[in-house]
Amino acid sequence: MSDDETLRRGLADRIAAGGQLRSARWRQAVIDTPRHEFLRGGYFRRVDGDGPTGWEPVMAEDPAWLPAAYTDDSLVTQIAGTVAPGDIQGRIFRTPTSSSTMPSLVVRMLEDLQVKDGMRVLEIGTGTGYSTALLSHRLGDDLVTSVEVDEDVSLRARAALGSAGHMPRLLVGDGLAGDPNGGPYDRIVATCGVLTIPPAWLAQTRPGGQILATVCGWMYSSELTRLNVDDDGTAHGRLLSGQVSFMLARPHLPPSLGVLPDLDDGEERETDLGPETLDDWTTRFVAQLAAPHAQLVRISLDGGEARPVLIDVDTGSWASHSRDGERWIVRQGGPDRLWDRIEEHVSRWRRDGSPDLDLFRITVTPHTQTITWPN
Numbered sequence: 001m002s003d004d005e006t007l008r009r010g011l012a013d014r015i016a017a018g019g020q021l022r023s024a025r026w027r028q029a030v031i032d033t034p035r036h037e038f039l040r041g042g043y044f045r046r047v048d049g050d051g052p053t054g055w056e057p058v059m060a061e062d063p064a065w066l067p068a069a070y071t072d073d074s075l076v077t078q079i080a081g082t083v084a085p086g087d088i089q090g091r092i093f094r095t096p097t098s099s100s101t102m103p104s105l106v107v108r109m110l111e112d113l114q115v116k117d118g119m120r121v122l123e124i125g126t127g128t129g130y131s132t133a134l135l136s137h138r139l140g141d142d143l144v145t146s147v148e149v150d151e152d153v154s155l156r157a158r159a160a161l162g163s164a165g166h167m168p169r170l171l172v173g174d175g176l177a178g179d180p181n182g183g184p185y186d187r188i189v190a191t192c193g194v195l196t197i198p199p200a201w202l203a204q205t206r207p208g209g210q211i212l213a214t215v216c217g218w219m220y221s222s223e224l225t226r227l228n229v230d231d232d233g234t235a236h237g238r239l240l241s242g243q244v245s246f247m248l249a250r251p252h253l254p255p256s257l258g259v260l261p262d263l264d265d266g267e268e269r270e271t272d273l274g275p276e277t278l279d280d281w282t283t284r285f286v287a288q289l290a291a292p293h294a295q296l297v298r299i300s301l302d303g304g305e306a307r308p309v310l311i312d313v314d315t316g317s318w319a320s321h322s323r324d325g326e327r328w329i330v331r332q333g334g335p336d337r338l339w340d341r342i343e344e345h346v347s348r349w350r351r352d353g354s355p356d357l358d359l360f361r362i363t364v365t366p367h368t369q370t371i372t373w374p375n
């Protein structure tokens, strides 16, 4: 057995032990697919320090590179929309924009996709092409199409897929439009997050087909959902468990904050709901439903502890908290009272017994997306 086959088998064993790899066909795909080929151009290693998060390149010559390709980690392959590992020496302090997703999550999603032989699959977010390769292995190249928004990323994925022996159909474009000329598909799977399921995905999934995607928000809580598409072009499903998060589809990224609001403005009142509420993943998801255009930023006022501040750039509404002894005071400005809405929503969810996210239902039509919890 070659060294990298040992590494691939080790990865498959670990993902199986974690419960994400559940079937023989996907196991064989993991064993036969060389993840390192999808990382030939190197990856970025995170460097933690006191300041902003930095990233430094790890190239294929580095002894750490091959073992890293077979860890169950997401490996960042592009920063700030253009920078690949081979482009820099030293460190870069910007946001990741493309990666090879952690293998256990890729495999979990492929298992959750419930594919059968002969099904046509559209993937949104080709990235390195590793997940595209697993799909191609399982279904055959002819049945797999993958869309990537970034042309350079797509070109690198094409080369990597070729060296792994696959030639699926690769498109460059905004995956929120799906594949306008290629549907209908039996399955659509997205490896970038979305705020709302795009209407094009509903239209391009055949009735009875499924969409698997992560619904996110600008407070950075998110969850995977599996939707069944009906004859009338609407889709219904539920959230799955696991606190799944993905980088957002580029058109769904939040607008820049611009000039910050004057946090001394507005009106204040006492609230029972303190800002620590937003530390909890599920509560944050519920809050996000109430104020879907509010961005969560952490600001330290007067050099004190960083506190969450909510800002809706479109309307100019905002909310921030301060402490008065044992009490929380919320100050809100702009036309919308963001914290009033969140407080009402979170209180209702708590009165309903704080159901977990995997009990939430989601309904999508070409014009609306509704997420509800049982009561």
Ligand SMILES: C[S@@+](CC[C@H](N)C(=O)[O-])C[C@H]1O[C@@H](n2cnc3c(N)ncnc32)[C@H](O)[C@@H]1O
Binding pocket: 097, 098, 099, 100, 101, 106, 124, 125, 126, 127, 128, 129, 130, 131, 132, 147, 148, 149, 150, 153, 173, 174, 175, 176, 191, 192, 246, 247, 248, 249, 250, 251
């Ligand atoms: C987490 S990575 C994908 C990981 C990939 N499946 C893999 O295994 O390597 C997300 C990818 O989605 C791409 N992306 C972001 N917005 C997109 C959009 N609107 N349409 C298509 N791809 C998009 C990013 O450029 C990035 O490459």
